[in-house]
Amino acid sequence: MAENVRTVIVDAMGGDHGPSVCVSGAVQAITERDEALNIILVGDEAQIRAEIHKHHLNGHGANIEVVHAAEVVHMHDPATDGMRKKDSSISVATRLHKEGRGDAVVSTGHTGAFMAAGLANLGRLPGVSRPAIACLFPSEQGKTLVLDVGANPVCKPQNLVEFGIMGSVYAHEVMGVESPRVGLLSNGEEPSKGTELTINSHRIFQLCKLNFIGNIEGRDILRGRADVVVCDGFVGNIMLKFAESLQGFLTNAVRRQISSNKFSHLGAILMGPFLRRMKKTFDYAEYGGAPLLGLDGVCTVCHGSSSPKAIRNAIWAAKQGVDHHINEQIAAALSQGTPSLSEE
Amino acid sequence: MAENVRTVIVDAMGGDHGPSVCVSGAVQAITERDEALNIILVGDEAQIRAEIHKHHLNGHGANIEVVHAAEVVHMHDPATDGMRKKDSSISVATRLHKEGRGDAVVSTGHTGAFMAAGLANLGRLPGVSRPAIACLFPSEQGKTLVLDVGANPVCKPQNLVEFGIMGSVYAHEVMGVESPRVGLLSNGEEPSKGTELTINSHRIFQLCKLNFIGNIEGRDILRGRADVVVCDGFVGNIMLKFAESLQGFLTNAVRRQISSNKFSHLGAILMGPFLRRMKKTFDYAEYGGAPLLGLDGVCTVCHGSSSPKAIRNAIWAAKQGVDHHINEQIAAALSQGTPSLSEE
Numbered sequence: 001m002a003e004n005v006r007t008v009i010v011d012a013m014g015g016d017h018g019p020s021v022c023v024s025g026a027v028q029a030i031t032e033r034d035e036a037l038n039i040i041l042v043g044d045e046a047q048i049r050a051e052i053h054k055h056h057l058n059g060h061g062a063n064i065e066v067v068h069a070a071e072v073v074h075m076h077d078p079a080t081d082g083m084r085k086k087d088s089s090i091s092v093a094t095r096l097h098k099e100g101r102g103d104a105v106v107s108t109g110h111t112g113a114f115m116a117a118g119l120a121n122l123g124r125l126p127g128v129s130r131p132a133i134a135c136l137f138p139s140e141q142g143k144t145l146v147l148d149v150g151a152n153p154v155c156k157p158q159n160l161v162e163f164g165i166m167g168s169v170y171a172h173e174v175m176g177v178e179s180p181r182v183g184l185l186s187n188g189e190e191p192s193k194g195t196e197l198t199i200n201s202h203r204i205f206q207l208c209k210l211n212f213i214g215n216i217e218g219r220d221i222l223r224g225r226a227d228v229v230v231c232d233g234f235v236g237n238i239m240l241k242f243a244e245s246l247q248g249f250l251t252n253a254v255r256r257q258i259s260s261n262k263f264s265h266l267g268a269i270l271m272g273p274f275l276r277r278m279k280k281t282f283d284y285a286e287y288g289g290a291p292l293l294g295l296d297g298v299c300t301v302c303h304g305s306s307s308p309k310a311i312r313n314a315i316w317a318a319k320q321g322v323d324h325h326i327n328e329q330i331a332a333a334l335s336q337g338t339p340s341l342s343e344e
Numbered sequence: 345m346a347e348n349v350r351t352v353i354v355d356a357m358g359g360d361h362g363p364s365v366c367v368s369g370a371v372q373a374i375t376e377r378d379e380a381l382n383i384i385l386v387g388d389e390a391q392i393r394a395e396i397h398k399h400h401l402n403g404h405g406a407n408i409e410v411v412h413a414a415e416v417v418h419m420h421d422p423a424t425d426g427m428r429k430k431d432s433s434i435s436v437a438t439r440l441h442k443e444g445r446g447d448a449v450v451s452t453g454h455t456g457a458f459m460a461a462g463l464a465n466l467g468r469l470p471g472v473s474r475p476a477i478a479c480l481f482p483s484e485q486g487k488t489l490v491l492d493v494g495a496n497p498v499c500k501p502q503n504l505v506e507f508g509i510m511g512s513v514y515a516h517e518v519m520g521v522e523s524p525r526v527g528l529l530s531n532g533e534e535p536s537k538g539t540e541l542t543i544n545s546h547r548i549f550q551l552c553k554l555n556f557i558g559n560i561e562g563r564d565i566l567r568g569r570a571d572v573v574v575c576d577g578f579v580g581n582i583m584l585k586f587a588e589s590l591q592g593f594l595t596n597a598v599r600r601q602i603s604s605n606k607f608s609h610l611g612a613i614l615m616g617p618f619l620r621r622m623k624k625t626f627d628y629a630e631y632g633g634a635p636l637l638g639l640d641g642v643c644t645v646c647h648g649s650s651s652p653k654a655i656r657n658a659i660w661a662a663k664q665g666v667d668h669h670i671n672e673q674i675a676a677a678l679s680q681g682t683p684s685l686s687e688e
Contacts, residue, residue, distance in 0.1 A: 023351035140596055153531050154539050189495050195498050195578055218585030222593040233577055234539055237531035239586060241562030246590070249566040252484055 013108020025311025079112025141224030358453020369655025423456025471678030485568025
């Protein structure tokens, strides 16, 4: 079925490790599964080709294309460089997507620059006032999608409600959740708890055709009470960075314990698989990257320190989003507009 | 030095386990150290006396007094019951403090009810617009005081600046930090990052006589970049509850690992001390409770599930706050008022 062959554009320059990891991830994505998948690698052509030559492509050489981009937006650059540096790999990648050369973009680069390039080159989906960065947190039930985690520090109720709708579509189509439970993050379960933003958002959510389970609290994320957790990008970003810092905190705590007691040392070796899993548990990149929802394109950002496997997973997740027509579904869900309080 | 004998009033009814844990903690506090300390236990007199009789007081019987209170504010009651139920143990305890019968109040009960009773019976310190709940988070450097963690979901810049000043005094006097580093929690280090609240608060903080280190991010809490982390009670409450849920999440993850692999089982046994320590690491009660700062009284709340040791620590920390004249110091620090942006 030729119409199901997808092309994922990979910004090969963004991560902490240069093109080597991105190329490895891309090669894994096309060789490890019998997916109908092409990859366009964007960035310094000579470097990328040198990396490709290190791999056995198992007959998939025709599935990889390279498009040169002369510049890179580095992690310390301002987010607006994603828009201003027209020859940067992220700008070229999003333009290729807009031109229809590919169906999705995956980058390990600067999240803000990716969002800026996406807004400039792809624009927003119809009905979306603000795109959001969605991120998978671990939970006792599996995974919880939290959005926004940083694109919009200041939000209106309409934004949060759109986040809930977009997150619900993503959880259904990509995470495979039948009827995603959408929770509004607040400081108490009662609808009256929180700020003006959460109180008004709660009222609008109740008017939406969503499986809205009401306010949830900070403790409910890891417990997995909701599949989709909605918050503004200020709270979400603080939560995400706090959670990301846990792996370092736990690792250092284990090291201190090991150096204090020889039995603990043996214990730590035997517990190694667990400790490694815990380390990964709080690294969202392991789960297939963080989708930028609400752009008129399928865009996924991975952590700058992603492994090839994480990039491979993100490419597969992006392809799944395309296969499931994620953006058409989001646009359809938003096509009647979101309810407003005056309609009550 | 008779003038240094302090009396700590303990609400013996509030916790999840009734008076037995509170009485044990109180007995530990007066018998385990040669502190010049008296305790008033408030609550159901018969129950409390029955608990006291279970302990060896080692000649300290005269240091314990019981004051009867007929009612209890339970965890599921509204916070306003702290004010309305005049015969509740928390209301009686705060009134005794106001009357000068004791120098501090420690409760394992309903935090909101404690704050309500404190506001009604003790009032605010001069210069304090909003009292805050401060809470100790673990960090790689020791401990980090975060405030507000729930009393004020909606704040003005003046409130946050007062939180910073109060937290700085507490960190200096009770935690023994020479020049506490005060950080403002935001979604980026740049002063321009965040919301109108954080941007304006940042500008006022720069005018204050504090060791203000600027904005800090979610990842900086566990890393210990600041001694005092200032945020509104909405963000702080979500962070606190997220952090509290970690111990359960880690414990369950260990259980799953144990049941999957016999070597891990042995590892978990050998790593037991570490895992128990991690469990405690995220239980703020272990550190001496959470002070309610800004009330005209020394008030400390402990987790409802506190151990006797945690209550003992909270009693000692409260005594230290009294010994160091924490409230006089806060009032002095706030006596010139906080700077405002118009003074720039």
